[in-house]
Amino acid sequence: MANIMSETPTYIGFEEYSEHVPAGIPSAVQQATDRFVGGRAARVAELPQWEELRQIGSDIRLHTIENMDVYLTRLEEKVTSAGGHVHWAETAEDARQIVLQIAKEHNVKTAVKSKSMATEEIGLNHALEAAGIEALETDLGEYIIQLAGTGPSHIIVPAVHLKKEEIADLFSEKLHINAPADPIELAQIARETLRYKFLAADMGISGANFLVAETGTLVMVTNEGNGRMCTTMPNLHVAVVGIDKVVPDWESLTVFLKLLARSATGQKLSSYTQFITGPRRAEGEFGPKEFHLVLLDNGRSKVLKDPVGREVFKCIRCGACANVCPVYKNVGGFAYGWFISGPIGAILSPQMLGTQTARELPYASTLCGACADVCPVKIPIPTILRHLRRRVAQGDDFSTHSMPAPIRTAAAFTSIALAWNWVYRFGARLLPVLMSIFKRGDWIPSAPYPLSRWTKARPLPPFVAGFRKWWSVRSAKGKD
Ligand code: SF4
Numbered sequence: 001m002a003n004i005m006s007e008t009p010t011y012i013g014f015e016e017y018s019e020h021v022p023a024g025i026p027s028a029v030q031q032a033t034d035r036f037v038g039g040r041a042a043r044v045a046e047l048p049q050w051e052e053l054r055q056i057g058s059d060i061r062l063h064t065i066e067n068m069d070v071y072l073t074r075l076e077e078k079v080t081s082a083g084g085h086v087h088w089a090e091t092a093e094d095a096r097q098i099v100l101q102i103a104k105e106h107n108v109k110t111a112v113k114s115k116s117m118a119t120e121e122i123g124l125n126h127a128l129e130a131a132g133i134e135a136l137e138t139d140l141g142e143y144i145i146q147l148a149g150t151g152p153s154h155i156i157v158p159a160v161h162l163k164k165e166e167i168a169d170l171f172s173e174k175l176h177i178n179a180p181a182d183p184i185e186l187a188q189i190a191r192e193t194l195r196y197k198f199l200a201a202d203m204g205i206s207g208a209n210f211l212v213a214e215t216g217t218l219v220m221v222t223n224e225g226n227g228r229m230c231t232t233m234p235n236l237h238v239a240v241v242g243i244d245k246v247v248p249d250w251e252s253l254t255v256f257l258k259l260l261a262r263s264a265t266g267q268k269l270s271s272y273t274q275f276i277t278g279p280r281r282a283e284g285e286f287g288p289k290e291f292h293l294v295l296l297d298n299g300r301s302k303v304l305k306d307p308v309g310r311e312v313f314k315c316i317r318c319g320a321c322a323n324v325c326p327v328y329k330n331v332g333g334f335a336y337g338w339f340i341s342g343p344i345g346a347i348l349s350p351q352m353l354g355t356q357t358a359r360e361l362p363y364a365s366t367l368c369g370a371c372a373d374v375c376p377v378k379i380p381i382p383t384i385l386r387h388l389r390r391r392v393a394q395g396d397d398f399s400t401h402s403m404p405a406p407i408r409t410a411a412a413f414t415s416i417a418l419a420w421n422w423v424y425r426f427g428a429r430l431l432p433v434l435m436s437i438f439k440r441g442d443w444i445p446s447a448p449y450p451l452s453r454w455t456k457a458r459p460l461p462p463f464v465a466g467f468r469k470w471w472s473v474r475s476a477k478g479k480d
C-alpha cells in the first residue's frame with residue numbers, strides 16, 4: 001500500500017488496488033466527507049439564487065470549452081505582455097522537461113510547492129528528485145502524503161484517508177520526533193519545519209484554480225498561507241496548469257469564486273484568494289523576478305473532441321461529488337487508480353487515458369445521480385458515465401453511431417410502430433408468430449443477430465403482445 005500512486009502518474013486500476021486497500025479508509029473518509037456535505041448544505045441554503053448561479057456557471061464553462069482556443073490565445077498574449085513566459089506542454093513528459101529545463105537554467109537546488117493537481121498528474125516531484133532537486137510539498141495535506149509516500153486520495157483534502165493518530169505516527173517516524181495526535185500541534189510542527197524551506201527555496205511551484213484570459217491572471221484559492229509563500233518568496237515561480245482552467249474574464253471568475261468555496265469546504269470564501277499577474281514589476285516590490293506558466297494539454301485536446309465527454313472540463317475541482325458518492329465513501333480515493341478520484345475521476349481518467357486503460361471506472365458508480373445534484377457547474381456525470389460505458393464496450397471512436405446498424409434499424413421500426421396505432425397492432429400480431437420459430441418451452445435460448453448478443457449470455461423471454469388485452473380485461477373488471 002505504501003507506494004500507491006507515489007512513484008509514477010500511471011493508472012493502477014481497481015483490481016490491483018483491491019489487493020492493497022487499507023482497512024481504515026472507509027471510516028476516515030466517511031467522517032470527513034460527511035462534515036463537508038453538512039457544511040456545503042448550510043452555505044447553499046443561505047443563497048436563494050444558488051440554482052441560478054449554478055446555471056450561469058455551467059453556461060460560462062460550456063462557452064469556454066467551446067471557445068478554448070480563443071481564450072487560451074488571449075491568455076498567452078496577456079501573460080506575455082505582463083512579463084511572464086508561457087510554455088505549451090503537449091504531454092506530461094513535455095511538461096516535466098520544461099520545468100526541469102527552467103530549473104537547470106536557474107541552477108535550482110530546492111523547490112517549494114503549493115497544492116497542484118496538475119503536478120500530481122505529471123508526476124513532477126519524482127522528475128525533480130531524479131534530477132537532484134529537492135521538491136517539498138507545503139500544503140499540509142500534501143506534506144503529509146509526501147511523507148507517507150502516497151498520492152492524494154481526495155481532490156481538496158489529499159490526506160483525508162488518514163486519522164490524526166496515523167499522522168502523528170507518520171510525523172514521529174519521518175521527522176524523528178515524538179508527535180502528539182493533536183491537529184493543532186501537528187500543524188505547528190509542519191509549519192516550523194516548512195518555514196525554513198520557504199526561505200531557502202530557489203523555485204516556487206504552483207498550480208492554479210483558474211486562469212483569467214482577460215488579464216492573464218493566475219488565481220489560487222486556498223486555506224493555508226503556503227500558496228502565497230511559494231509564489232512570492234523564491235525569485236522564480238513556475239505554475240503548471242491544465243488548459244481547461246481558463247475562464248474568459250473577471251466577471252466569470254466572480255461566479256466561480258461564489259460556487260467553489262461553498263461547494264468545496266462549505267465556506268463563503270476561502271481564507272486566501274490570490275491573484276498573480278506576471279512577475280514583480282519593479283525593484284522593491286515583492287514577488288518573483290520571473291514567472292513561467294506551463295499550459296498542460298496531456299490529452300485534453302483529444303477529450304474536447306467528444307461532445308458528450310468534454311463537459312468534464314466544466315469541473316472547478318471542488319470535490320463535492322466525491323463527498324456525496326456512495327462508492328467513493330466506501331472505497332476511498334486510491335481505488336480510482338490515478339491522481340484524481342471520485343465521480344469526477346471516474347469520468348476524467350477514462351477519457352484522458354483511454355477507456356481501454358481505465359475501463360473499470362465508468363462502472364464504479366451506482367448511477368444514483370447524487371454527484372450531478374451537488375455539482376456546482378451542473379456536469380451531467382451519470383450521462384457521461386453511461387456514455388463512457390458504451391465507449392468501453394464499443395471503442396473510443398465516438399464519432400461513429402452509438403449502436404450497430406441492425407439495432408438502429410430496429411429502433412427506427414419501433415419508433416414508427418409506437419407512433420402509428422395500426423402498425424403497432426399489426427406488429428403485435430406478427431412478432432409472436434416470428435418468435436415462435438425460436439421458442440423452446442417458455443424461453444428463446446438462441447436468437448439470430450442482433451438478439452444473439454443477448455442470448456449468448458442468457459435466454460430471451462418471448463414477446464407477449466398482451467398489454468391491450470390485459471388493459472381491456474382490467475378496465476372491464478373496474479366497470480363491474
Ligand atoms: S465534477 Fe462538479 S462536483 Fe465534482 S469536483 Fe468537479 S465541479 Fe466539483
